Amino acid sequence: MNEKSSDSPLDQAIQEAENGNALLALMHLEKIPREKRNPLHTSYLGYCIAKEHEQFGKALNLCKKSIQQAPQNPVCYLNFGRVCLIAGHKHYAIKAFRQSLKIGCTPQVIDELQILGLRKAPVFPSLPRESFLNRYLGLFFSRLGLR
Numbered sequence: 001m002n003e004k005s006s007d008s009p010l011d012q013a014i015q016e017a018e019n020g021n022a023l024l025a026l027m028h029l030e031k032i033p034r035e036k037r038n039p040l041h042t043s044y045l046g047y048c049i050a051k052e053h054e055q056f057g058k059a060l061n062l063c064k065k066s067i068q069q070a071p072q073n074p075v076c077y078l079n080f081g082r083v084c085l086i087a088g089h090k091h092y093a094i095k096a097f098r099q100s101l102k103i104g105c106t107p108q109v110i111d112e113l114q115i116l117g118l119r120k121a122p123v124f125p126s127l128p129r130e131s132f133l134n135r136y137l138g139l140f141f142s143r144l145g146l147r
Helices: 009-018 022-030 039-053 056-069 074-087 090-103 107-116 132-144
Strands: none
Touching (some): 009 022, 009 039, 039 056, 056 074, 074 090, 074 107, 090 107
16 A cells, blocks of 8 residues: 555654644654654654653754754754743744744744744834843833833
C-alpha cells in the first residue's frame, strides 16, 4: 500500500501542533526513531516539550540544535520563538520571529507577531525606552487617553 506523505508521523505532528494539540503532536513525534529525525522534527519536538512538560532548558536546546542543523529553515526559528515565549523570554522570541521573517515569510510567524502587538514610540525618543520619564509618562498619557 502507498502511504501518503500527509500520513507520516511528522506531518501529523505538525498539523496537531499548529492546531494547538501539543500532547497529540508529541505522541506522533515520539513514534519517529532517533536516527530518522531531521531539524524540523527536532524543532517541533522542542516546542511540544515546552508547551506540555514545561522543560524549557531541554526545549531550548532542541530548538537551538535544529537551527544549527538548518539555519535557513524559518520554521525552526518560529518554534524557537514560541519556546522563548512560553519560557517568558519575550525579547528573544521577537528576535527569533524577526529572523524567521528574514529567511521566509510564513503565516504562523505573522500571527505570533500580531498576537504580541506593537509597542508605541517612547514619549521622549532621545531617552532610552527604559528610562523613568518614558515609562511613567507613557503610562500616564495612556491612562488619560492621549496615546
